[in-house]
Amino acid sequence: MEPCFLTAAQAAAEMKAGRLTSETLIRSCLERIEARDPVVKAWLHVDRDHAIAQARELDKRPSMGPLHGLPFGVKDIMDTVDMPTTYNSPAWQGHRPTRDAACVGIVRHAGAVILGKTDTVEFAFNSRKAASSNPYNAAHTPGGSSSGSGAAVGDFQVQFAFGTQTAGSHIRPASFNGIYAIKPSWGTVSREGVHMISAILDTVGWYGRSVEDLILGALAFRLDGIDALAAPEPKGMRIGYCETPFWDQAEAGAKKAMAASIERLRKAGAIVEEIVLPAHFGDLAEAHTMIMYGEGRVALHDEYLRHGAGLHPELRLTVENGRGVTPRRLVEAFDLSDICRKEFDAIASRYDAVLAPASTGEAPRGLHTVGNWIFNGLWTLLHTPCVAIPAVHGELGLPVGIQLVGPRLSDARLLAVAQALQSVIDVNADERARILSAA
Amino acid sequence: MEPCFLTAAQAAAEMKAGRLTSETLIRSCLERIEARDPVVKAWLHVDRDHAIAQARELDKRPSMGPLHGLPFGVKDIMDTVDMPTTYNSPAWQGHRPTRDAACVGIVRHAGAVILGKTDTVEFAFNSRKAASSNPYNAAHTPGGSSSGSGAAVGDFQVQFAFGTQTAGSHIRPASFNGIYAIKPSWGTVSREGVHMISAILDTVGWYGRSVEDLILGALAFRLDGIDALAAPEPKGMRIGYCETPFWDQAEAGAKKAMAASIERLRKAGAIVEEIVLPAHFGDLAEAHTMIMYGEGRVALHDEYLRHGAGLHPELRLTVENGRGVTPRRLVEAFDLSDICRKEFDAIASRYDAVLAPASTGEAPRGLHTVGNWIFNGLWTLLHTPCVAIPAVHGELGLPVGIQLVGPRLSDARLLAVAQALQSVIDVNADERARILSAA
Numbered sequence: 001m002e003p004c005f006l007t008a009a010q011a012a013a014e015m016k017a018g019r020l021t022s023e024t025l026i027r028s029c030l031e032r033i034e035a036r037d038p039v040v041k042a043w044l045h046v047d048r049d050h051a052i053a054q055a056r057e058l059d060k061r062p063s064m065g066p067l068h069g070l071p072f073g074v075k076d077i078m079d080t081v082d083m084p085t086t087y088n089s090p091a092w093q094g095h096r097p098t099r100d101a102a103c104v105g106i107v108r109h110a111g112a113v114i115l116g117k118t119d120t121v122e123f124a125f126n127s128r129k130a131a132s133s134n135p136y137n138a139a140h141t142p143g144g145s146s147s148g149s150g151a152a153v154g155d156f157q158v159q160f161a162f163g164t165q166t167a168g169s170h171i172r173p174a175s176f177n178g179i180y181a182i183k184p185s186w187g188t189v190s191r192e193g194v195h196m197i198s199a200i201l202d203t204v205g206w207y208g209r210s211v212e213d214l215i216l217g218a219l220a221f222r223l224d225g226i227d228a229l230a231a232p233e234p235k236g237m238r239i240g241y242c243e244t245p246f247w248d249q250a251e252a253g254a255k256k257a258m259a260a261s262i263e264r265l266r267k268a269g270a271i272v273e274e275i276v277l278p279a280h281f282g283d284l285a286e287a288h289t290m291i292m293y294g295e296g297r298v299a300l301h302d303e304y305l306r307h308g309a310g311l312h313p314e315l316r317l318t319v320e321n322g323r324g325v326t327p328r329r330l331v332e333a334f335d336l337s338d339i340c341r342k343e344f345d346a347i348a349s350r351y352d353a354v355l356a357p358a359s360t361g362e363a364p365r366g367l368h369t370v371g372n373w374i375f376n377g378l379w380t381l382l383h384t385p386c387v388a389i390p391a392v393h394g395e396l397g398l399p400v401g402i403q404l405v406g407p408r409l410s411d412a413r414l415l416a417v418a419q420a421l422q423s424v425i426d427v428n429a430d431e432r433a434r435i436l437s438a439a
Numbered sequence: 440m441e442p443c444f445l446t447a448a449q450a451a452a453e454m455k456a457g458r459l460t461s462e463t464l465i466r467s468c469l470e471r472i473e474a475r476d477p478v479v480k481a482w483l484h485v486d487r488d489h490a491i492a493q494a495r496e497l498d499k500r501p502s503m504g505p506l507h508g509l510p511f512g513v514k515d516i517m518d519t520v521d522m523p524t525t526y527n528s529p530a531w532q533g534h535r536p537t538r539d540a541a542c543v544g545i546v547r548h549a550g551a552v553i554l555g556k557t558d559t560v561e562f563a564f565n566s567r568k569a570a571s572s573n574p575y576n577a578a579h580t581p582g583g584s585s586s587g588s589g590a591a592v593g594d595f596q597v598q599f600a601f602g603t604q605t606a607g608s609h610i611r612p613a614s615f616n617g618i619y620a621i622k623p624s625w626g627t628v629s630r631e632g633v634h635m636i637s638a639i640l641d642t643v644g645w646y647g648r649s650v651e652d653l654i655l656g657a658l659a660f661r662l663d664g665i666d667a668l669a670a671p672e673p674k675g676m677r678i679g680y681c682e683t684p685f686w687d688q689a690e691a692g693a694k695k696a697m698a699a700s701i702e703r704l705r706k707a708g709a710i711v712e713e714i715v716l717p718a719h720f721g722d723l724a725e726a727h728t729m730i731m732y733g734e735g736r737v738a739l740h741d742e743y744l745r746h747g748a749g750l751h752p753e754l755r756l757t758v759e760n761g762r763g764v765t766p767r768r769l770v771e772a773f774d775l776s777d778i779c780r781k782e783f784d785a786i787a788s789r790y791d792a793v794l795a796p797a798s799t800g801e802a803p804r805g806l807h808t809v810g811n812w813i814f815n816g817l818w819t820l821l822h823t824p825c826v827a828i829p830a831v832h833g834e835l836g837l838p839v840g841i842q843l844v845g846p847r848l849s850d851a852r853l854l855a856v857a858q859a860l861q862s863v864i865d866v867n868a869d870e871r872a873r874i875l876s877a878a
Contacts, residue, residue: 099534099536100741105744105745106744109744187639190737191638192738196629199630224765294626299541299631306544306548327663331848338778338781342774345770
């Protein structure tokens, strides 16, 4: 098997055993990119020589940390000191920050090779779409705004990539691209040097190809309790499945993913019960929208003044408050989410994990859309950790995942549960590699 | 009178009337800096020629906005494209960002001359102190972390300067330096490009020498409702004075400032009543500490990895969790503040403004301290707008202010109330100019 097809954890084990070098791994990823990027278009910047030089340097050194020698793609709303940072904005082409975003610095320090910058919706907010396509069908979106990151990890071009989530920009692309993702609890990963939309929503996460991969990232970020993961058994585990108040928007793909996951979990001996959230959780979608536009208006004000008519119309509309945000509605949205956050923690604490849809279904056709975030926005607003796991293939042959959700700041415990359940829920891992190795 | 002694609003009016140019104003400020900086040490970077060049350029142009031609000092944790940004950290000397922080971009767009970078506590958090001294007595602190910004505006070296507040870093220096300040409602001013400590606490504000000055800044930032300020009368106004649950820490200065303000307000015909906050507000100091250290731990992780043993011991301790932050205590702190935020809004909505102490008293002696933030942290955590107004001189001859506080997102209304009350509360403005013009 070409090294680019390994999971990060497998590659790390191979390197540790002396059977693989970082340089070989990186060269394999670069070859895959070269072969596939004309179609998948995941990257805005890859510097082949610079990537190989980083890998060679790491091959000479003792291990720097859990990501030593492993490649990381960086969503292009994150500052990088050695690569351009454009936010996929026409106005910022060639922009060169003079320091790394904190999250980039942290994975570099843990030994990662920064492979390049991945395409994104402009400023990761409702505007110019990434050029990236879904690795399973180029006529379909990989989702967004973390479009290139999701597509690159899904297409076996890179083991890790950063995404961010303000509505559903991180977990939904994981579902669409057949990959794993963690959106950590709000506040556990620094957003310094990441272009902001909303202080209360924006969350940095990472993609991988197994829960073990996600754990390697969590070790680099030192998420609380990650050093002492207990390994629970699926048998007897209590899982609450939560269709959310937005289940009427579920398509065949989400229904299949949820039903299959529930069935597989029960077959593995887990106790699976339905969670019905209190009725006022149904107002979280509107609260989320109000906060995203209210905070987005502030966040984009400077870009609006800089770029004037050159700014994307949707971003201009946001700054001009075309969404009718008022102080009263904004405060009400904050207050409702505060209440629900506490209530959901109490509900989730009765279970080992909460199972929820990760997207409304398969990736929609067309690159003008990034899909519907309705099954993601509430968790972003509730600050919960979310772990996406691939579950099924839909009618169109595209992957669809689910997510496991936990109470705030239970990230390590949630990852341990996800690790125990990944082989129960994700039965198509080999199939995905087979399909895409032939692509 | 030398132009540097004008308030921003006065200088703007002079410029509008054709009696003052930006260049003349900036030259006056630069002369004041040259004369006083050896003692006050407010600045980390001033480029005389660059400041004059900006002013000349603005003198040639039609007005760009409410700050046209007025000088602004920028706290050196904020990125500037044309000046170094060091965070007052030995590790970042000479660092040159390639874009402005959003707040800097916004005031530039409104016509401000960026006069230079002001000294700050390293990373604005508990570490290496600014070299700045109090303009009224160089043996005393100007407060911090917005040390240089507070001292420079107080010493009549610049009309405006940015500060930030995570605990009491913005409002307390206003009290210590005899100046006006607004800490806007959380979330109303972008923090893009400002070194972060805490997503839920960090707030960008600005200093001025009158409420009208603060309003000019608020116009640049387009705070909600600022275009349509009503002008209330002090007579019949309802003011709630709130000693807070931490009144036992008030020194003679804070007691005098509060007593004098209450007396002056009553004399002006306002109805002044005491507000006693519910007992659980007393736990906000601990909640604030938990959140500041919990989020600070995440925010400083990257600096810790970069600089290792070179990082200030207090910052190292924070990252190493020497303060014993746990997920449970952090969640409890978030939940308590959510509850109090809503409760305080309800209380404050019954008044035109809430009067509260801005510092425990006069600036303490010594530059090893920046003073006690106990009367500031709760408002930062509650996300309320706060407007600082100078009130009295204490036993040592140093100024002490008070603050007016309102419910979340009522910034424009609070500024209108503050404008009506400034001449009632601040009876020493001429005295301050007299003292310092002789310094």
